[in-house]
Amino acid sequence: MELTERQQSILKYVVEEYIRTGRAIGSKALLDRFPLGVSSATVRNEMGVLETLDYLQQPHTSAGRVPTERGLRYYVEHLMQTDELSPAEQLMISHQFRQVEQQVASWLKLAAAVLANASGNVGLVTPPRSRVERLRHFELINLRGRLALLVLVTQSSAIHQSLLEFSEPVDQTTLSALSQRLNPEIRWLDREQIERKARGASPLVASVLRWIAEALHYLERQQRSELYAEGLDQVIRQPEFARGDMAYALLELLRGGMILSVLLPQLEPGDEVRVLIGSDLHLRELRPFSVVVSAYRAGDESSGLLGVLGPQRMAYARSISMVRYLAHVVSRLMGELYGEDENIGADDAVKGMLN
């Protein structure tokens, strides 16, 4: 069933007022802010219709109306207009990326912080996750006696260190020789392939290979659970969180990366920005929240997530623009790193960021 134009306007105003103030709005107050050329009684009638259609609801009998999840969804899909970020704002953001350390971790953290600040909600960013990690290079560094440090860099430029304990003392010369000999041999191999190689090898080589495989495995797992979240303080300050247990629930959810396991299954590939409202998130504790999320690409084989988490009454339009733009920026930055040559030079602004 279609909504009339007037119904759409009313729904739109109710939603926008709700997003602005967080409170219900009634027919009279609505007309004060948005003269519609009709009387409040008419608005009431229309609101009644919208309520039977489950676009609006009343928190209690004598209160104004508030949009339902369905209403919000309709608003996001049909009524809202999303502008691109202004050039000034784009510049401000890219400027920040230019100033930060040349490290993936810094980029992701910054992206989360930018999302948070600009939208007033929690900014979420996951590291790029590869289907499978491949070794780019490893190095063994003797610490003392039987202890050594394994440092390795993967194809996706993820980096990992771990402490090793050999069964007998080893010196740096041996270790260097080992890495020099082994590196070319196992470059671009994945965990399984390296483990397979370990089988035929001498004990020393085998144990190094196994450690490397283990590290790759660890990285894969870590990529699947790590999450940069910024801006909790801002969200907590909002009136929705006057009751402390909400804040608690939110912290709890972010801590274990529980949000990830909710978000990931719902995102099919594609560059589109997705808006998940309340029960879309399929988790009771997340019912009061909404998420605006997009994937970003990092080379051909891997991609990450980036988005905004806030109360249902978040400013969707703004969040969507921000998420879309940042997905673009981060994809570009990652593209550089992951060796995707095609676009080099096509966009000097982003290229310049690496300088």
Added chain:
Amino acid sequence: MELTERQQSILKYVVEEYIRTGRAIGSKALLDRFPLGVSSATVRNEMGVLETLDYLQQPHTSAGRVPTERGLRYYVEHLMQTDELSPAEQLMISHQFRQVEQQVASWLKLAAAVLANASGNVGLVTPPRSRVERLRHFELINLRGRLALLVLVTQSSAIHQSLLEFSEPVDQTTLSALSQRLNPEIRWLDREQIERKARGASPLVASVLRWIAEALHYLERQQRSELYAEGLDQVIRQPEFARGDMAYALLELLRGGMILSVLLPQLEPGDEVRVLIGSDLHLRELRPFSVVVSAYRAGDESSGLLGVLGPQRMAYARSISMVRYLAHVVSRLMGELYGEDENIGADDAVKGMLN
């Protein structure tokens, strides 16, 4: 002026009751829980004395008494008894360290989490900070064209990666040769020394050396501002935080590492556990909080901080035991890494953690 034994008992009970419940306690209720063999009127008189001495205070006229900061300090210094952690608990903790990844970051994060869980407050841990970072080893890894990755490990086993852009394309062979030649030459040098070396060198070498120096500098700065904090969720759940702005203030403080700049100047070297109560922290926003903190050692040249942050009514005895034990554990773990040979084998339990 000395407190009589009875006054000490009363102060002790008031503090313990306050810590347990967070509420004021009056003379009658005190006698219900702790029979002192005197009447409530006597207790009232003594409480009156303690109040004029600024050990107790009344939130309002007809309420019970609550300890003042002075009272808490007296309690911590004279009345409280701190036991060592039970062997069972020590075992549980060291077991957790045995299970975690062999990485400094994992250790510190775990330490913060253990502190948080066991004390019900926020666990804080800083990474070890060196007076000055020295290079242990670096590696250059070609990514594509003019882009390369610099990975370096410092004496303190801190690890750092950054993205480099050379002025012209370089291949992996050149880079490997470079690192092989340069590594022995600049091993154990600090930032300044490496910068000095850069002056006489060829352009290519000079730029690599400068990048390395910059990375060392970055690491030093980062060590001074990084902070692992766990357990915010728990603290926020406590009744003190019913008002949301408290939670906000706390998040705000932790975010910028502001706490560090407060804590650091107050800790003179030494292994002692220090208790800072309310205004000891010299920061208005931290007035309602207390901190139990200790340094841990990481080799001879560097050390970090480790502690618990919670409301003034935290369980001091328990926090102190926890902080003391964890400082011990972390010092041992770090000692291994930082190449401090003296104690190896002295403590098999801790040694075993590296396995």
Added chain:
DNA sequence: GTTAGCACTCAGCATGATCGAGTGCTAGCC
């Protein structure tokens, strides 16, 4: 020095009155 007794204080809680934003409904108007 201790205690029983007493008048007093005051936060917390429940009760009740008032206010006002908002509603649904009906009768009349264009």
Added chain:
DNA sequence: GGCTAGCACTCGATCATGCTGAGTGCTAAC
């Protein structure tokens, strides 16, 4: 038939009022 003016009604929020109980300080007597 759609729109609107008017009206009775609902109900959360706010504020004043009263009561209760935990707690106090003081005094007089032991």
